[in-house]
Amino acid sequence: MKKILFLCSGLLLLLSGCLNDPEKDIKKVVTTFFKEYKGDFRAADKALISTELAGLIDKAAAKELQEAENMKKSAFPTDKPIMIEGDIFTSLYEGQNAFTIGEITIEGSKATVTVDFKNTLYAINWKDKVALIQDGSGWKIDDVYYKEQESSGSTKKQLQQVILAKGVPVE
Template structure:
């Protein structure tokens, strides 16, 4: 299932079958619907907080405090984590996504998520992996493993990037290259994932 801007609300509010794939769809539907850039603001954070593990919530809230502190101490400087998509490899963030089949081991799941971003006649496609853990309330997001291979993409994982001093993990600026640094056009793509839904 591919989800774009036009169908986000129905996907986010749709029935949840309790699977890690459904949790991944719900999570990214909210992010795209609200066009989250930088750390989640007071409007969207309550929606996301209930969908992430307590550990990831603590990491995000610590980063929010660090950012607020930085703004107070350095009002004329750009604070860390203020802009750009932190929940995918691409600074601009995805416009569409599709969720692949989860790999589940005990209470941990890894869900491949394929993304699409289009601008100025070019299409960028990439795949990140959403890591979820199962709790009493269902599957919750524990981390994001960035899979973008271009030079100016988020690298490593979300949690590492949100640690004190980790803002360098997140890259600024628009890129025009993807998948090994090759320029790709509107018809280029990536291979379909096995088990893609």
């Protein structure tokens, strides 16, 4: 009986060690995303972002292409079409080239991570807040709030502005 109890408690201890640590998983997603992301939102790793955010990226990219085509048919073909310029996953147009993970807050299936970004070329440091959600396959980046303020702008807000923007009508 003691052997069975010992084996069962050992098995439980082993299994509890295999359970995911949410903070570790969140850090891994944020770290992987920002290490691999090179500034082109169209090429962002969709395995690390939410379905909603991936959909907004696809819609914004399609809108840019459509606007470019419309511009070719326009009476003003030298005008600039609606497009996203700069890094939309940080609050600095030029983007980041170094970062550290700060405070992590988890509330159920949502989390926020303060990320300390740096752009060493411009000698600029700042903090943005990354929002994540947990879906069936793990933690995903759902938005980035610029300068830690939800009201000052975010990745989703920028994408939505492009999607809803009115371009030059085709003549």
